[in-house]
Amino acid sequence: MTNSRGAVVITGASSGLGAAIAEGLAGAGFTVYAGVRTEESAARALRVNPAIRPLMLDVTSADAIRAAGRRVREEVGDAGLHGLVNNAGTCVPAPLECVPPEQLRAELEVNLIGTVAVTQEFLPLLRARPSAAVPGEPVGRIVTVSSGLGRVAAPFLGAYAASQFAKEGVSDALRRELASLAVSVSVIEPGAVPTPIWSKVEETARQILAAAPEAVAAPYRARFEAFVALNDERARQSRTRPEAVARAVAHALTARRPRTRYRVGPDARAAAVAARLLPDRVLDALIKRQFADPAPEKGRAGAYEGAAR
Template structure:
């Protein structure tokens, strides 16, 4: 997707947007980008120090950090009340559900509690935030942008827990789009591909943590191929020509276009994953991914 495709309509600027997971990575970059383009951004962070750091980085006074933990119902209610009061009569124009975590490990090794945490952050939490802000979005006939990834199209080995959450969020987004259309709320999906952000360090840390809590024979069964997978994934991210700015422009287009797309696939790898999932039979796709698990 090229820069020229992300033009959008200027009249949506200065409207209030809530974005979750703005402490780091793509969420942080997107919050700064939207504020720089005139939106009034309420940037959800989990810790006050993250919010202060984000405020210092912002070149615009239109960015306002808000404590928002998508896995905590009390935090969600408090954030909704705070944003509603700050937004005032102008109302809340959009919600960007960006917050998420990534559990990376062979599914045989992933503890059920860790899978629940993955789904709580990436699926249940975004729905809870959406439910809290929907009354405001109906009043403004606003927009919801849900962020998944290319793994919402293809489930990669060793990212099964993460892909499970992404597939679920894709289905949730489709249902929301169809349910909310008659009520005047537009729902879009952003699928970024590999982008060089700090999440790749977290992927390795999470994988090592999982292996540290399983029996040694089981860990040894997967560890060599898992390490090769990590190296290949990190190399792909470092070599990616897709930038956080590409992602942020995609979000901005979804918030400003008169007729936004239902899905924005950011990066050639995200576009390729979607195409392959549609065109290739399962067995052929399995063969394409077999190099990741080759012993």
Template sequence: MPNRTPLLSPHGKAVVVTGASSGLGEACARNLARIGFQVYAGVRRTEDAERLTASGAARLVPVILDVTDEKTIAAAVDRIAEENPETGLFGLVNNAGIAVTAPLECVSPELLRRQLDINVVGQLAVIQGFLPLLRTGAGRIVNITSGLGNVAIPYLGAYAAAQFAKEGLSDALRRELAPFGIPVSVVQPGAVMTPIWDKMALEAGRTLEDAPEAVAELYRDTFLRFLETNEHSARTSAVTADDVARTVMRALVVKRPRTRYGVGKDATGGRLLARLLPDRAIDKVFGGIVTAAS
């Protein structure tokens, strides 16, 4: 008879998912609610909260939570503490984020700060806010990063910097929180087609327009070609938001979660590249991206 890994029951356990208004976050929130968790779906706008409420999903409760706004974080913590005074919080899924896509020479300091504020500083602020409830609930943390937390590729340097930083935070947190019995897992999705791609394309065009024309011209052809290729890769990817949601669920219900979960061949492949190949060899792998269009 095959060995079966024992799973924890989700019933009676509360989980917070940030960035749950669409894409990976919404898929994670809905899947966790479906299997029995009480899910607090963090969204920034009241219209997103209203839409999730109108969907009628059982055990899915929208809560206003902007990871860059300490007041909304504190309010969300207070509400969840009030509604779960004895059981606390079992899971915190940090998914909220943006993806700045542009040649680094075109990325303004303001845009880089926004990338890091949302994807790194805001993540830590949320974790700090919910840690007392996680201790009460003997809970765990799941940080969603990206395959770009393994290897930085051209034109996604700002996003990769944020993902590398989130990976580092996750490693340090895992070691610091081990004495308190709070596991920290990282989920690294590869390319997945979600609404973030439309936002990326829109923001990328604006970033190129805002850069000095002489600088923008140096990159325009190869960068636009990169955007087209990258979106095609996401659209044809075998990985879906539901695949990521199932991986997040597993990190929450297994008794001994792994430190890292890769989702998709490009995510796991990137990790292997970073481990096995020297920097110059990896440079050659991605050299075609920045080769001028003929």
């Protein structure tokens, strides 16, 4: 390997959080296999840092996952893999009554099934690394990027929240299954972060509502439009930068005792506290108040909402 700290695979590294994580880890001395889906994204990754090695990887394709695994195995050899960062994700925003089943399946296929499938492919390489230099330190590490919505489900993001709740559960099970094998599992829970995902979310949201029968969409329309506008505003105003998420990932990959969860941003931390302390009815009332007015006041953002990537 060209970099001294070992090799790391990252999914969904074309842009946004994934690109920031890849750049941060390459700068920190890792050889980074950056999962991308297009040649254009691969060329862009190479321009950022020569330690970033573009890896064609579509997490919904079994063939692509196997091919990526073969390439990484051939290149890392006996050194194995230091870490896997499951970052690939998508967001389907809409009232659940309006979400077509095929889009719900697509959401789960990327965010949940893809995460598990990629983890299964690379786990042998994570276990194959030589023993840690410091006794008790993990030999291999898995870091999964989830969301504040893995703790509290927001209205109109039910499909996304379902995938993030499931991702949290899978991560808990993996952490307990792999504890005796010296492979750590950490979850990153970002709050709102200004990345290109937000323009995609708004576009998808409007397409889904427009395609729904009017009798189904009408009862939700005003609140849903207010929700879309509020989320866009929160993302633009957020002071949590992609680099903060990248630093949390780096800590999980380098600390002697990585945390099980990293909450990045004040809204993500507030969501965790609310989920732990507030009764469901109280939390429901706070959330309902956010959307009582179809044109919410500027800046009136709730702490329960996490970020899509």
